[in-house]
Amino acid sequence: xxxxxxxxxxxxxxxxxxxxxxxxxxxxxxxxxxxxxxxxxxxxxxxxxxxxxxxxxxxxxxxxxxxxxxxxxxxxxxxxxxxxxxxxxxxxxxxxxxxxxxxxxxxxxxxxxxxxxxxxxxxxxxxxxxxxxxxxxxxxxxxxxxxxxxxxxxxxxxxxxxxxxxxxxxxxxxxxxxxxxxxxxxxxxxxxxxxxxxxxxxxxxxxxxxxxxxxxxxxxxxxxxxxxxxxxxxxxxxxxxxxxxxxxx
Amino acid sequence: xxxxxxxxxxxxxxxxxxxxxxxxxxxxxxxxxxxxxxxxxxxxxxxxxxxxxxxxxxxxxxxxxxxxxxxxxxxxxxxxxxxxxxxxxxxxxxxxxxxxxxxxxxxxxxxxxxxxxxxxxxxxxxxxxxxxxxxxxxxxxxxxxxxxxxxxxxxxxxxxxxxxxxxxxxxxxxxxxxxxxxxxxxxxxxxxxxxxxxxxxxxxxxxxxxxxxxxxxxxxxxxxxxxxxxxxxxxxxxxxxxxxxxxxx
Numbered sequence: 446x447x448x449x450x451x452x453x454x455x456x457x458x459x460x461x462x463x464x465x466x467x468x469x470x471x472x473x474x475x476x477x478x479x480x481x482x483x484x485x486x487x488x489x490x491x492x493x494x495x496x497x498x499x500x501x502x503x504x505x506x507x508x509x510x511x512x513x514x515x516x517x518x519x520x521x522x523x524x525x526x527x528x529x530x531x532x533x534x535x536x537x538x539x540x541x542x543x544x545x546x547x548x549x550x551x552x553x554x555x556x557x558x559x560x561x562x563x564x565x566x567x568x569x570x571x572x573x574x575x576x577x578x579x580x581x582x583x584x585x586x587x588x589x590x591x592x593x594x595x596x597x598x599x600x601x602x603x604x605x606x607x608x609x610x611x612x613x614x615x616x617x618x619x620x621x622x623x624x625x626x627x628x629x630x631x632x633x634x635x636x637x638x639x640x641x642x643x644x645x646x647x648x649x650x651x652x653x654x655x656x657x658x659x660x661x662x663x664x665x666x667x668x669x670x671x672x673x674x675x676x677x678x679x680x681x682x683x684x685x686x687x688x689x690x691x692x693x694x
Numbered sequence: 695x696x697x698x699x700x701x702x703x704x705x706x707x708x709x710x711x712x713x714x715x716x717x718x719x720x721x722x723x724x725x726x727x728x729x730x731x732x733x734x735x736x737x738x739x740x741x742x743x744x745x746x747x748x749x750x751x752x753x754x755x756x757x758x759x760x761x762x763x764x765x766x767x768x769x770x771x772x773x774x775x776x777x778x779x780x781x782x783x784x785x786x787x788x789x790x791x792x793x794x795x796x797x798x799x800x801x802x803x804x805x806x807x808x809x810x811x812x813x814x815x816x817x818x819x820x821x822x823x824x825x826x827x828x829x830x831x832x833x834x835x836x837x838x839x840x841x842x843x844x845x846x847x848x849x850x851x852x853x854x855x856x857x858x859x860x861x862x863x864x865x866x867x868x869x870x871x872x873x874x875x876x877x878x879x880x881x882x883x884x885x886x887x888x889x890x891x892x893x894x895x896x897x898x899x900x901x902x903x904x905x906x907x908x909x910x911x912x913x914x915x916x917x918x919x920x921x922x923x924x925x926x927x928x929x930x931x932x933x934x935x936x937x938x939x940x941x942x943x
Contacts, residue, residue, distance in 0.1 A: 457706040458746040465770050473773050497707040514773040516805055519812075521714050522771020523828030524722050524763040536815060540789040556765055563768075566785060578782075579772030 451487050460486055464494045465503070465518070470580040474511040527554070528563045531663055534692040535654075538685040539566050542667065546678060549668040551576055551651075552689075553589040555597065558605050560590045560664065585610045585624055586617050586643040588651035588675075592664035594624075595631035596653045602628065616642045636679045637664075640672060650675040652686035657694050665689060700736050709735055713743045714752070714767070719829040723760040776803070777812045780912055783941040784903075787934040788815050791916065795927060798917040800825055800900075801938075802838040804846065807854050809839045809913065834873055835862045835892040837900030837924075841913035843873075844880035845902045851877065865891045885928045886913075889921060899924040901935035906943045914938060 451460065467475060467483035475483065481491035495512060498504040502517030523529065532552070539550045543566045550567075553560040559581040576582060584590035584605050594602055606621035618624045631637040639649045651666030665686040669675050700709065716724060716732035724732065730740035744761060747753040751766030772778065781801070788799045792815045799816075802809040808830040825831060833839035833854050843851055855870035867873045880886040888898045900915030914935045918924050 456746065458710045458743060459750075461707045461710060462746075462750045462752070468770060468773055470773065473775060494707060497705065497711070501708075501711045503711070513775055514770060516774055516776065516803075516810070518767065519771040519774035519777050520805075520810065520828045521717060521763055522768040523826075524717055524719065525765055525768035526722060526762055527765065528768050529827065533814075533816070536789075537792075540785075540793075543786075544789075544793075554765075556769075561765070561769065565782075567782070577772075578778065579769045 451490050452485060460484070460490060461494050461497070464491060464498060465514075468514055470577050474507060474513045476511050480512065531654075531689075531693060532564050535564060535663070535665070535689045538688045538692075539564065539665070542566075542665075542681060542685045545681060546667060546669070548674070548678070549576075551589055551666045551668065552663055553582065553593070553666065554663045555584075555593050555601075555661070556581070558584065558601070558608065560584055560587060560593055563663075582643070583611065583613065585619075586613045586639060587666070588637045588639045588649035588668075589664040589666035591628060591631055591637035591639065592651040592653045592666070593661050595628040595637060596655060596659070596661035613643050614641055614645050616640055616645075618642060635683055637666075638675060638679075646670070648672050648675045650679045650682050652679075652683040654686050654690045654693070656690075662690070662693060700739050701734060709733070709739060710743050710746070713740060713747060714763075717763055719826050723756060723762045725760050729761065780903075780938075780942060781813050784813060784912070784914070784938045787937045787941075788813065788914070791815075791914075791930060791934050794930060795916060795918070797923070797927070798825075800838055800915045800917070801912055802831065802842070802915065803912045804833075804842050804850075804910070805830070807833065807850070807857065809833055809836060809842055812912075831892070832860065832862065834859045834868075835866050835888060836915070837886045837888045837898035837917075838913040838915035840877060840880055840886035840888065841900040841902045841915070842910050844877040844886060845904060845908070845910035862892050863890055863894050865889055865894075867891060884932055886915075887924060887928075895919070897921050897924045899928045899931050901928075901932040903935050903938045903942070905939075911939070911942060 463484040464480055467480050477492055481488045502515050504512045505515040506512055535552050543550050551562055552564040553562050562576050562578055562580045565578050582590055584594045610619045612619050637651045647668050649666050649668045651664045653661045654663040656662050667678050667682050712733040716729050726741055730737045751764050753761045754764040755761055784801050792799050800811055801813040802811050811825050811827055811829045814827050831839055833843045859868045861868050886900045896917050898915050898917045900913045902910045903912040905911050916927050916931050
């Protein structure tokens with residue numbers, strides 16, 4: 446068995462943080478070996494750092510021996526003010542939308558070149574989606590992503606296009622020119638659609654939550670079964686997004 | 695100016711985590727000097743560790759030079775499964791309660807010997823409370839705390855009583871015997887009250903969210919202006935807590 450050795454250029458702090466980075470929405474519980482592999486650390490270093498994180502409360506050990514993020518990190522993460530204030534302002538509007546539609550409601554912000562889901566309301570009756578709070582969505586293939594992209598600077602579109610527009614379904618817009626044209630339409634109408642461009646069977650409509658200076662703070666979206674449903678829901682989504690903007694500006 | 699020196703018994707990891715620990719609900723934004731003081735580190739060590747946390751995205755720098763928790767920690771904290779699953783199951787019930795009452799609705803879990811608020815719905819019309827998501831409440835003085843305490847093992851009550859029952863208001867129960875009698879009544883009725891025992895002017899009623907084996911998973915509470923209001927609201931709180939239990943068991 447080949448023992449991996451640590452990258453000698455990393456500080457201890459960087460190694461500790463890389464242990465945390467090995468967890469994500471797709472990998473919420475990991476074994477020691479998985480943590481070592483995903484963080485690029487030796488198993489012995491990973492074991493020691495996991496021990497320190499457990500003693501602190503940042504990681505918890507499951508009965509099957511895997512580790513997951515613990516309550517201490519949740520508590521500290523909840524202090525991030527951008528999320529907290531926006532969420533508290535948005536929740537009443539999101540619940541009004543949910544009560545009227547019983548569909549998935551998502552609130553997202555831009556993080557890097559992706560849309561980060563910071564709140565979600567769903568029910569067992571809604572279209573199944575893979576989005577969790579803390580999960581990320583591509584900007585070019587989702588309603589919320591296009592709502593953010595349309596009201597961000599041109600630089601962001603250039604960066605996203607330069608990185609390539611991955612095809613998620615046969616309907617995904619993969620040509621930068623077509624995407625730019627779609628975003629122009631989003632700016633004109635104030636609503637961004639994804640017609641099975643992210644997931645087959647799921648159609649979404651989203652609206653931007655704008656700051657007073659016109660920059661985008663967040664995007665509010667709804668995912669439903671059919672094109673007819675989202676066309677019907679677009680005015681409600683836009684109204685709720687305006688309400689959230691008013692509550693946060 | 696006396697320069698503080700670090701505790702030589704601490705590992706680098708412990709120092710890094712103590713930087714994070716210096717932030718809490720009452721101190722969401724701190725200067726470098728405050729971080730050093732609260733974490734017990736020298737200013738130069740605190741500066742270096744803050745730099746590593748900023749580079750990673752765990753801390754952000756405000757325009758006034760203070761630091762706050764950043765989006766990266768929020769994203770990782772959101773992976774804590776205990777909070778995520780419970781919150782997602784509870785939110786629809788919490789919003790039903792909110793819509794019917796327009797009062798503060800709180801969902802809390804036991805963390806150590808305190809009640810940790812993991813979700814809150816409020817409005818500008820509700821009684822002002824100091825509770826934020828991620829904030830902590832004493833068990834003996836709050837409705838949610840007593841609901842947790844009443845349905846936890848005797849060990850917890852013994853621990854809480856041994857640590858002393860701080861007087862928050864003139865109405866706080868500070869005698870262990872009186873608290874035990876109050877908890878017996880909570881077990882009999884399924885509802886826990888705080889009559890201005892935490893904050894003057896704020897009255898609360900809470901109900902436990904129980905697991906199938908009878909252990910307590912969480913407590914759902916509502917804070918209102920008057921004793922008459924919470925007496926009227928108790929059945930609604932109990933019903934919502936039962937709904938959350940059914941959705942999570």
